[in-house]
Amino acid sequence: MRLGELLGRRVLDGAGDDIGWVADVRLVQDGPVLPSMQAAFRVTGLIVIEHHATHLFGYERHVGPALLRWLVHRRLGDVWYVPWEDVTVTATTVEVVRGRAELQPLEENARL
Amino acid sequence: MSGRVLHAQLHLRDRQLIDQRNGRLLGKVDDVELDLEADPPVVTALITGEQRIPARLIAEIDTAVKISNEGLDLDHWDDWFERHIIDKIPGAGDKAD
Amino acid sequence: MKKLLAVTLGILTAIGGFVDIGDLVTNALVGARFGMRLGLVVLVGVIGICLYAEMCGRVVAVAGRPVFDLIRERLGRRTGLLTLIASFLVTLLTLIAEIGGVALALELASGVQYLLWVPLAAFAVWLVIWRVKFSRLETVFGLMGLLLIVFAVALWKLGPDWGQLMHQATNPRPIGHETWATYGYYAIALFGAAMTPYEVFFFSSGGVEEKWGREDLITARANVFVGFPLGGLLSLAIMGCAAVLYLPVGIQVDTLAQVTLPAAVALGKLGLAIVLIGVFAATFGAALETALSCGYTIGQYYGWQWGKFVRPRQASRFHLVMIICLALSILVLLTAVDPVKVTEYSVVFAAMALPLTYLPILIVANDPDYMGENRNGPVTNVLGLVYLGLLLVASIAAIPLMIITKGGQ
Numbered sequence: 001m002r003l004g005e006l007l008g009r010r011v012l013d014g015a016g017d018d019i020g021w022v023a024d025v026r027l028v029q030d031g032p033v034l035p036s037m038q039a040a041f042r043v044t045g046l047i048v049i050e051h052h053a054t055h056l057f058g059y060e061r062h063v064g065p066a067l068l069r070w071l072v073h074r075r076l077g078d079v080w081y082v083p084w085e086d087v088t089v090t091a092t093t094v095e096v097v098r099g100r101a102e103l104q105p106l107e108e109n110a111r112l
Numbered sequence: 113m114s115g116r117v118l119h120a121q122l123h124l125r126d127r128q129l130i131d132q133r134n135g136r137l138l139g140k141v142d143d144v145e146l147d148l149e150a151d152p153p154v155v156t157a158l159i160t161g162e163q164r165i166p167a168r169l170i171a172e173i174d175t176a177v178k179i180s181n182e183g184l185d186l187d188h189w190d191d192w193f194e195r196h197i198i199d200k201i202p203g204a205g206d207k208a209d
Numbered sequence: 210m211k212k213l214l215a216v217t218l219g220i221l222t223a224i225g226g227f228v229d230i231g232d233l234v235t236n237a238l239v240g241a242r243f244g245m246r247l248g249l250v251v252l253v254g255v256i257g258i259c260l261y262a263e264m265c266g267r268v269v270a271v272a273g274r275p276v277f278d279l280i281r282e283r284l285g286r287r288t289g290l291l292t293l294i295a296s297f298l299v300t301l302l303t304l305i306a307e308i309g310g311v312a313l314a315l316e317l318a319s320g321v322q323y324l325l326w327v328p329l330a331a332f333a334v335w336l337v338i339w340r341v342k343f344s345r346l347e348t349v350f351g352l353m354g355l356l357l358i359v360f361a362v363a364l365w366k367l368g369p370d371w372g373q374l375m376h377q378a379t380n381p382r383p384i385g386h387e388t389w390a391t392y393g394y395y396a397i398a399l400f401g402a403a404m405t406p407y408e409v410f411f412f413s414s415g416g417v418e419e420k421w422g423r424e425d426l427i428t429a430r431a432n433v434f435v436g437f438p439l440g441g442l443l444s445l446a447i448m449g450c451a452a453v454l455y456l457p458v459g460i461q462v463d464t465l466a467q468v469t470l471p472a473a474v475a476l477g478k479l480g481l482a483i484v485l486i487g488v489f490a491a492t493f494g495a496a497l498e499t500a501l502s503c504g505y506t507i508g509q510y511y512g513w514q515w516g517k518f519v520r521p522r523q524a525s526r527f528h529l530v531m532i533i534c535l536a537l538s539i540l541v542l543l544t545a546v547d548p549v550k551v552t553e554y555s556v557v558f559a560a561m562a563l564p565l566t567y568l569p570i571l572i573v574a575n576d577p578d579y580m581g582e583n584r585n586g587p588v589t590n591v592l593g594l595v596y597l598g599l600l601l602v603a604s605i606a607a608i609p610l611m612i613i614t615k616g617g618q
Contacts, residue, residue, distance in 0.1 A: 001145070001146050001147075001148055002143045002144070002145055002146070002159065003120050003121065003124075003125060003143055003144035003145075003146060004143045006146070007121060023121070024119045024120060024121040024122060025119065025120040025121065025144075025146070026117065026118075026119055026120075027117070027118045027119065027120055027155060028115045028116070028117055028118075029115035029116040029117075029118065030115030031115075031152055031154045032152075032154070034167060034168040038170070038171075039115055040154045040155065040167060041118065041154060041155040041167070042115075042152045042153065042154050043146060043148065043152070043153040043154065043155070047119070064571075064572060064575040064576070064590075065571065065575065065585075065590040065591075065593065065594055067594055068571070068572070068594070084153065089148055123578075125285075126281050126282045126285060126286060126289070127282055128274070128278055128512050129512060136514055136519075136523075137508075137512055137513060137514040137515065138512065138514075139511070139512040139513070140281060140511065140512035142286070160512070175272040175273065175274050175578075175579055176273070176274065176278075189526065190513065190514060190523075190524075190525050190526055191525075193525040193526050193529055194522050194523075194525035197525065197529060198521055198522050198525040198528055198529065199522055201339070201521075203339060203340055203521070204520065204521045204522040205520025205521055205522040205523065
């Protein structure tokens with residue numbers, strides 16, 4: 001699957017209720033070693049945002065002028081990180097095992 | 113084992129592709145191909161225009177993505193315009209380059 | 210001398226922003242109508258372009274990426290394309306005007322009608338881009354453009370009432386039958402010209418052409434803090450000359466000949482000769498800057514091989530774009546459109562391009578992945594946000610003001 005097909009998809013919880021949208025895919029370079037002797041990029045989870053927008057501008061991290069970050073976050077609403085184990089990709093949406101209240105805010109998982 | 117953390121959209125999409133060997137500019141990363149069925153799910157390729165760059169050719173991901181330009185045809189249009197137009201103008205540079 | 214040569218990229222970039230053909234006439238026009246009452250806007254513009262050009266220079270020196278790489282990356286393909294179209298049109302319209310400006314300067318010098326000079330001017334610009342090394346090009350046209358300093362000398366020779374000029378400068382408001390609308394329109398025109406997008410495209414791409422690395426951070430800064438203030442100074446000198454010579458007698462300025470007249474009045478034939486060479490160099494330099502920026506922006510958006518650091522045949526699409534743009538310039542100018550008027554229409558596209566160009570620069574200059582220890586400090590960020598706000602206000606107000614004032618009339 002292409003990244004472009006995944007970004008901007010609706011994210012639903014187990015009961016079929018709306019949570020938000022796919023904003024980014026988190027990768028960790030610790031997958032199987034490739035012939036180039038580099039580790040493959042493993043998909044570890046999704047960044048999910050409450051309001052539809054295609055760009056986070058990198059503001060899921062604690063960087064940049066505070067005012068810009070605040071403006072971006074206000075537009076995006078809540079931002080969550082959903083581990084890949086909790087995700088099922090269906091034909092047109094993405095389903096998450098947990099309910100909205102149980103999701104992990106990205107802030108707690110952010111990397112500086 | 114903890115590897116480097118990246119975001120596909122933020123760190124890969126729309127980044128400049130550079131030939132690791134000679135620094136030539138080879139296009140932009142238009143999309144990223146993921147194999148979500150695999151165990152574990154991984155990035156399998158980068159897409160630029162009509163071309164697919166297998167993940168094994170990715171050499172370095174920094175402010176640009178360096179790749180080894182093997183078996184790819186990323187210079188197609190640049191070569192086409194070079195042959196048909198630019199080369200016909202005097203002073204376009206040596207053919208040996 | 211070597212140190213002076215190291216800052217010519219900044220000087221040439223600033224010439225394209227402050228004293229290209231459109232600005233030469235606008236500066237004089239504003240001086241004739243408002244005196245120095247809009248001088249403060251030039252100062253505000255100089256600070257803004259210094260602020261953002263410094264960020265661009267730093268990003269190039271540390272991360273090696275020019276501005277349109279950042280725009281494509283942070284705004285994505287679609288918004289990036291919108292930015293490309295808007296900023297490319299600004300740059301192309303300016304290029305057309307500059308080719309016309311070079312031809313007008315040649316007409317003033319030779320008496321031969323400017324339309325005959327147009328194809329020759331465009332060909333000469335192409336030839337320089339095709340054959341001359343980047344560092345040579347920036348040195349020659351950067352230094353020659355500085356001949357416009359003659360306007361500052363002329364202003365001094367005219368022996369103005371400095372107290373009165375100062376009084377005008379410190380009272381930024383319209384006078385006489387001028388309204389706040391026309392005042393605002395020209396304020397935006399001057400501010401937009403000072404921060405015109407192709408300056409950062411050219412400056413950052415020039416940094417890549419010069420192969421700036423971390424060790425060149427100081428060079429990058431020197432270019433910014435010498436080049437742009439000099440550009441602003443030239444702009445103010447032209448405004449001052451017009452304020453002294455034309456304002457008291459109520460003469461309106463709309464031709465290049467009127468712009469150059471104060472130098473002739475103050476310094477005679479020699480002054481006129483120097484000013485004509487200066488105008489020729491400045492418009493030619495601005496033509497080079499805008500033509501190259503046309504190639505840089507499209508090349509960087511699509512990721513093609515661009516730049517004069519490789520031979521033309523290795524960057525074929527980059528060179529083809531510039532050839533097409535120059536050919537288009539000839540065609541447009543041969544319809545006998547007034548070159549000076551062409552830049553006025555570019556305001557419409559500049560309004561859209563300005564905030565979209567500067568936002569990604571501010572974002573990336575803050576990104577630790579890119580910049581590490583060299584990312585923006587808090588003062589730069591506060592100023593950066595203030596200017597982003599100013600650009601946004603200017604871009605929203607530009608088109609309504611243009612319509613209300615019928616282009617500043």
